[in-house]
Amino acid sequence: MAGWGACAGAVLPTGETCDGTDDNCDGVIDERDDPEVIWSSFIGSSYNNNGTLHAASITDGQVVEKWSVNPQSNRIWPGRALAGGDLDGQPGPEIVACQEGSGARAFHADGSDMWTTGPGPYCDQPSIADLDGDGSPEVLLSGAVLDGATGAVKFTFPVNNGTSWWREKAIAVDVDDDDALEIVTGSRVFDSDGTMLADTGLTGTYPSVADLDGDGSPEIIVVANLGKNLFVHHIHVWRYDANMPGNFEIVRQDVDINGPLAINLCPSNSNGYSGGGGPPTVAEFNGDGTPDVGVAGGIGYAVFDGAKLMDPNTLNADTLLWIKQTQDCSSSFTGSSVYDFNGNGRAEVVYADEEVMRIYRGTDGEILAEICNTSGTLHEYPLVTDLDHDGKADLVVSSNNYSGFTCPGSNTKTTGVRVFSNVEWTRTRNIWNQHAYHVTNINDDGTIPAVEPKNWQEPGLNNFRLNYIDEPFALSDLVVTEVWAECGDPYTLVARVRNIGRAEVPKGVTVGMYAGDPDLDGVQLGQLDTTKTLYPA
Template structure:
């Protein structure tokens, strides 16, 4: 399917608006929307529909007219011909008075402005910065809508995953001092380090450890080690390499340790020590902030591979407003001083998950068989109990009311006290804060092991469930799927405590991680999991595979994550991969991989790319919810990871489908997004392996202990290792328009092409969005301007770019088409509620001679 927009043309005339504050009207304040009916107060002027100080307006209409004689098009502004209101005496018949104007018979009076309304039945018939009202196209800023369309929205289509490779990193650039460090064995992270020094501009980075070896060991082996890579989330460009001799399979953590407003990175080194790294904006480099040490200043290490497969975490444990760093049971303060080392480094604390589980004001640390509480007065862990079941990994959630006395148990009512999910040794179970087993132990349906669990609402019943992966399966466990289940709380009606499970291939670690995200904003999370050979997204209710792409990993405890990695207010999926252990598809839970007509191995449990209408498919054919195809080109072509082949047995409908196939092992990270950014918004951070949303702000700030709202206490959360929608509401959408377009000739004989671009939608438009200028006759790309800051609802901005070789005479002049949200190929980056109003035209563009303005 081609997503190239139709290019519309629009020719209109330029008019200059002047506004004065009327008698008795207080006027709008700085930053508020304004127009002729709602002028600005004091020394503020109305510029691009917003009140700004006079010196910021930076426009001199008379100079523009006299000096440049720009050819300008504008679809909204009108000329003030007098400061006095028009009336019957000043308007000559058949004109009629309208505020300070006189409207011709072809015009209508709207908000004291004369408007030439083009007949319409819907917004799609209105070009430029106009909309349809009372069957006429009227300018934004007039009529009932004002400066934006409150009905502008775009809701994700249920089950429709149209993936697009946003960007990829597979090796460092030439000249990098660590060229062999390409394998990613741990969970990638996302944060905005404010490299541009402008907190208003959100530009997240992707952070991960890259390893030099191809072994299956613990990240510091036989001379191999890890270094941290920092990528630009917009295009996966490598920005920095941080540290050296780090453990390549241990997930780092990101947080603002010193309160300077910029996050730091904390990681395990190869000898078990902890190091923190800080960005210096003066030198534009990263350096070591500290090495974990004792009170005497001696750096602390514990031996090669001592940290095994693990990760660090950052929390405020003592309510001093400064975070502590957890490495297993070891605790360091924000300066690197070790506060306590008494608990050592037991495996059940490999991914320390700290939280105030029982709401007593003290931070707890669960390890399956043990529970500790941090004592701020002694800076030590106090044992609460050690009678629980053994296990390696934990997650938290409020599963209901489960006091010390089982007689008070009630799954239906949440009490604000967390329960603990424990996974290890092929078993998973839920225990309460008193160490009593509530559910389980459950055996994994296939395989052994068991990786770090997740918690969330998988089936939309308002109750929390949990999931974990093992050697040959990914499973969702539901306490409501016991006894005589009800379809409202256990849609699959299983009676073994399992909501669903799907086969997978993990014959190496047997304990890979996973994560959760509600891609469609419908209150039911999807499961994101990558085994050795495929990355998949599963329907949270049924386990149906919605998305599949080839992948390779020897598997440690890593997991894909979901976050807004580029600041575009939509979610992306980040997948780590490696070349280790020469992984290839063998069997998934005993199921083989069928061969495609190309001889590649296909995912045996992915039924194909899904659709709702024919427009969702490149082939233009949608049958029973699946895109039908005649050849590989209709699935994306060679290298896309999809092949046109016979469907999985039992797939409804007729015809071949686009199935996922395995194209070989690769290293690095890949970032996927929806082809039209229809996935719901997400936060711009995932800061550690034990991420739980409320543990960190999007600026990397760790909440003070007393102010830390535990995840399960928030009615919209109650999840673990799940990202959520950010500050932008689900169902909102941008709507870009071009309000004005013009050109002027520079002394260089270049043409400066200008456009006023507006956002009439309900969602901000991100920094960096391209606005393309194209040859109106040939479609040739001429130049491009980009947004330098977010464009909020109702705001307009002036953009320019230079065309270096415009025509030199009137006879050869051309029309230039301006297209908002268009790259050099004319392709969009955003999904909008109205895709048909993104263009305007500038007729008669030419620059005759040097020094002469036209």
């Protein structure tokens, strides 16, 4: 893997990627502009205080920082996640960050202030969605919904597990098939106006959604991790069902994410010993046509067979597809992402613990790649996106050097946002806008859909925290469509080159002009390299 580094202080949440500026000067901010990676950094070990927000892009193979901002009032909480999307209907996505202690604030695409809530609702993993389908997005926090344009609190709703890192998270999905979004937490469903529709009574922290049994309706997959000393590190599966008592059905509960691994792989006073479990990732891992569930804990990364999770005749322990020992005793609630890097129809897992980032084969957990990446860890996870516009997926991961963790076998550490690439990886989108990313929650131009397509019903999707493969076997096809001469001294020959294929072509393609057929001893008159990415016509 080739790599770039963009180091600006220590980083915990990986952040998000989106197109924020009109780089190709066509008057539109969309997927044809250079994506920016947005992240927040901190000084020393102070990941709860005085965060700085950064935006950078990769231009001509170099990391270029576009802007940074360090507000001195309503300061950024650098250890919390970010979300990006068009909140004001103007070109360019806005960025939502959490404030120290409580509340949120939004920035325009150039880093200028948009709004702040001041001290207010709790914020840790904000999401952006158009809950009421009126064309104006809302910002969803753990327990509150904000007006996306102003930051005003529209309503609040109850969540479990206190106010710390283990507080219930909330996502927006349509679970009752009415073409409108609901708010889903680890244990409840609320309508878009805050009315409670279901309360399972389960303990849950991180929800994800996918159709595990292929019936066209989604299941809610929840990781329950209630923190140190409570010995809760489980998966639950349930679904909204208006025909059942209480409007829900519990499909399976209390699946131990540690499997056969011993909890004493972490020290007894750590989160990883008595807790564990980050946000679940849903993807097709083993090629059986059913989505599976991946989750990281304090001592291992585990993948559970989706079909077996839905089979009432399968014991909890037998739902485990594979598990590999890892090391995240510090937070024990890091996340992961998945992507089909080689286009074979089965996802690979990307996961970074306290010392190493690894790519696992989805079918059996075999390590395909690993590289040192140190982190004190919170809830971060690697992102997969096309960050340099070369038509290939890139891997974005955060790291920091404030903790005692070092690269295995050495005393070295890493820090900052790091980007890795491989020319053999498949094509993907250049956007990943929030912690609860699931492809259909945002359009390619950064706008938020008024009616969000159901991810689990879209061809090639039915996943959560996986970026989509953009025609992995698509090819480019460059043709010269026009040639003309311009009189002068010297004269000028002009050729118009178009891409009539289905894959973009990076700049730098050599175009030669000949007097006669070059295969029949035609004389070359000159040559030039293209200066812009050529997109499919």
